[in-house]
Each structure stands twice: as structure tokens, then as C-alpha cells.
Amino acid sequence: MDGNVLALAGGVGGAKLVLGLARTLPPDQLTIVVNTGDDECFHGLHVSPDLDTVMYTLAGLSNPETGWGLAQETFHALEMLRRYRAETWFSLGDMDLATHIRRTQLLREGRSLSEVTAELASCLGIAEQLVPMTDQPVRTVLETDAGDLPMQQYFVKHGSQPQVRSIRYEGAEHALPSPSFARALNRASMVVFCPSNPFLSLGPILAIPGVRESLAAVPNKVAVSPIIGGAALRGPAAKIMAELGYPASCAGVARQYQGICDYFLLEPRDEGLAPEIEELGMTPLVAPIIMQSDDDKIALANYVLSLPELA
């Protein structure tokens, strides 16, 4: 693959393929656009869970047990915040807090989330372009039987238990793609939809006005299914899809990308759903898409990047 690759990613699942892409491509040929619909203010600090998951992964600092947070993290500040009767249901480690403290400080000084993200990533030695989907606030809110819940409240505080009736992306209608995202949309020769939750991770990115239209004009768009055998590899994607009335399958995911995706990668056990995906106007490709080791991630990245030439 020659040219500029634009990867769209959410949290842990997306970060795996992002790592593979980063290990495969020269840094100046990869722009990673990350969901910020989960961003939340904790203790007065701006937390960007998906950006941080991808950033820590690329920096080689992420916790290999969880996929999010930092390896060898401690939680002494959080214990003290609990003594101060702060709400501590969202786990924030000591090193992780430094990220949020620094981000919040730089934002308050008037810098954009794009600028701050670039600075933090550069300090951690990341050469790829890691960018938020937008510099404006967008908030993913799940309308559930337990009321309206912002994403982290639904996912962490309520353990993804409430039944989801619909999802809205508050603020998306007034958001612009971040400058680097807009640039990448204009010059990309390939787009990768990483295996992230289509509603909670890539949904907010696609909800920004103009993004779907711009994507339609880019060649070589490849999606990797986050759903295998009717279940999400991690997270509540399958549960939410069923509750929203979509088939909880890779075909249900593909439907979200109809009109903006050319190739759809599914796992061998889902081969039977290939015709359904073809009907949506995409080329279904059966491939080993489960990534455990770093070698798996690099192998999948290589396969994804080879698709335009195979076609």
C-alpha cells in the first residue's frame, strides 16, 4: 500500500489493529482518528478514554491484562480521592491521572484537543499522527431503561446492564472534523474501520457532519468486524445491537457502514453471512481477524493493507 492510510478507531479492539498498522506503515503515512464521544470530566479533569487507550498502546505503555490503562499502574491518588468523598467509580491510575492533569492544563491554556493530543503523543515517542475526531465536544448518550446515560456511566458505572433504546451523539451536529482528520479525509488513499463498536466507537466519528460524504469519495475502504460468531470479542456491542433491533452479527455491523465501505473482513465461522454482506454492496472477505499477539496484529494489518493491490 502506497499513500496515506486513515484509520478510524475506538478503544481496546481498535487499538490492536492500530498497533499493527503502526508497525507496518511509515509513520507519515498513517493518520489515526479516534472517537472522543466517550470523553468525560472526572474530578474536574478532561479524560479521553479512547485517545488514551490508543496512545498508551502505541507508546508500548498499555496494560497488557486489560488493554486500557497503563502497565504497572498504581491507584494511590484515587484512594485519597475516595477519602475526600469524590465519585471514584471510574478507575484512574496515578500515571494515567498525569495525562488528564496535563491535558486539562493545556486545554485551559487555550489549546485545542488536537494540539494537546499531538503534544502528549510526541512526549511519549509516538511518530504517527494520533488525532481526535473533532476538537468540539461530542457526547455519546445512551437512552436506556435506567435513563439517559453518557457512555462511561453506561459502560463502567452501570456495567453495560441497562437496556438501550437508542443512542444519540450530543453536539455532533455542531462538530467539525479535527483539522488533521479533515486533511486525512481529503488525501487518504485508504480507510480502515478498526474492529471497534460500530455504535459507541465509530458511530460518533461517522455522525460528524460531512464525514460520511467525504468517506464515500475515498477509495479502498476496509472494515474489520468486531463481532464474531454473534458475540463481541469484548464490550457490549452485540447486546446493544440486539437491543436496538439490529442483527447481533458481523452483517449487522456491516449494515452500519453501508455506502462508505468497500471490503468487510469477517471471521471464518461467520462465512455463512458473506452473501448478506455482499448484498450491502461490500466485498466480504473471510480472514483470521482475531488478534492476540502483536504478530497477529501485524499480520492482519499487512493483509488489510494488501487489499487494494489484490483488488
Add this chain to the structure above:
Amino acid sequence: MDGNVLALAGGVGGAKLVLGLARTLPPDQLTIVVNTGDDECFHGLHVSPDLDTVMYTLAGLSNPETGWGLAQETFHALEMLRRYRAETWFSLGDMDLATHIRRTQLLREGRSLSEVTAELASCLGIAEQLVPMTDQPVRTVLETDAGDLPMQQYFVKHGSQPQVRSIRYEGAEHALPSPSFARALNRASMVVFCPSNPFLSLGPILAIPGVRESLAAVPNKVAVSPIIGGAALRGPAAKIMAELGYPASCAGVARQYQGICDYFLLEPRDEGLAPEIEELGMTPLVAPIIMQSDDDKIALANYVLSLPELA
């Protein structure tokens, strides 16, 4: 001693006597007013070094090696902030950061520093009234041969090395005593000037308009010298006094409290300076004022509290 005791304190030295007083008096008879001229913004967080030193001391959490900071503290966030190229010359531990995070959050929500301090102290089980000298910003700035330096920059970043020409308390002219300080000034039956730096710790408190006048009207005012044998027990008090042209002695300290202090406690080796102190209009009292153990602190507090009855 019956009635209400008002203690004026700065950092580590003051906190020792404050602990003795707190262990001796019923909590509702002690108001501790602490210097906030050292307050500083680090990483966008509001840090109140003297308030925290006294708070951690009263909560039994302070680091016994240093007198400031918390026991068994870790510095993982600070290491990470260093990676993010933040200025990290001011040592902030992980648990300590939680204090600043929580304080900053509550201040941003519109609460006063008095209210926030009361909440934090209550969470740590402190029953005494621990109050900032003012809810308005006051900043102690040292005019030195290395330029104008706020207190923490002078003390920590420059290791108290620059020569001090004068000291100003920025904002003091517009500051009001905090509500609890004003109340204590009105109803105190005794005031204790803890052994803190007279220029950097108690100076800012005394610079608030009306404080000296109110103190003059309170009976039974006792100061404990922070200078012994011409040297400060800790910190740059003696050096600064000499540079400002004052005698670097307990008599030089006493001069700062002329007209607002009745008893001045000096260490036996300074007995020769007693007549000089008497000339300033105070009763000099020779006593063992060096506090090492908690028993020393309680013994000194008992002695101080007994003075009105002895008189």
C-alpha cells in the same frame, strides 16, 4: 485556659505547635488560621502548601521525615508529568495530588477556599477549625537579586539561595480575613503565634487589612520564637532576616510582633536577649521550645495555654 484559642501558623514549624494545641484543647476551642501567601498553581491545580502541611499533620498522615507531604507517598504521576515536559521542580506525590485535584474541582464549582478546606479537613477526620487566612488570592513575592520570586519559586526552585531585598504580599491590600478568621478574631480569648517564619508565614496573615488592629484588642497573645541561637530550626528565616537588615535572632522576630503580642517565648540559650524583647513591650519567657516528639509539642502547648492563668 478556658475560651477560644486562635493559632496563627505557617508550614512545618507552626504545624508542630498546632498539633500540640489540638491534642490539648477541645476541638471547638481551637481555630487554626493558616498562611496562604505560598499558594501556587501547579499543572493547573490549586496547591496550598501550608494548609496541607497543617492538615496532614492534624490528620496524622504527614511524612515524619520531612514534616510536609504524606507518609508512604509515591511519585508516579509526577514522573509521568515529567515525561509530558511539565515543570516538576515542586514535588507533588500521588496522594497529595488528590488533595489538589479535589480542592481545584471544588473551587471551580464556586466554593470558597474556606469551604473547601473545611470539607477536605472533615474528610480526613479533623475536628478543629482549620481555616485559610483569607478566601482572596494573596501572593508572597520576594524581591531578590535573581528577580521577583513567588515564595515557592524562591524556596523550592531556587533553594532559598537568592538574596532578598524586600518582600511584598500581593493582593493582601484587597483581602479580607476569612469568615472563620474574622469570627475568631472577635471572640478569641488567646492568640498563639506559632513558631513560623515571621516574614513568609505569619507576615502575610498580619498584612491583611484590619488583622493587626483586631489582634491588638485580643488578650493573652503569645509568640513562640522560630529562631534559636541566631538560626532558624528549619527554613530560610534567619538568612532572610539578615538580608532585610533585621537582627537574625529571636529579638528580631519579636520586633515583627511589636504591639500585637504579650508574651514571647525564647529558648534558654537566647536568655541574654530577654531585655531586648522586654523593651519591645512583651514579657520574655525562657522555655524549652524545641519540639521533637509529640510529647514535646503537647508540653509546649500546655505551657503556652497556662500563661494567661500564671499572669
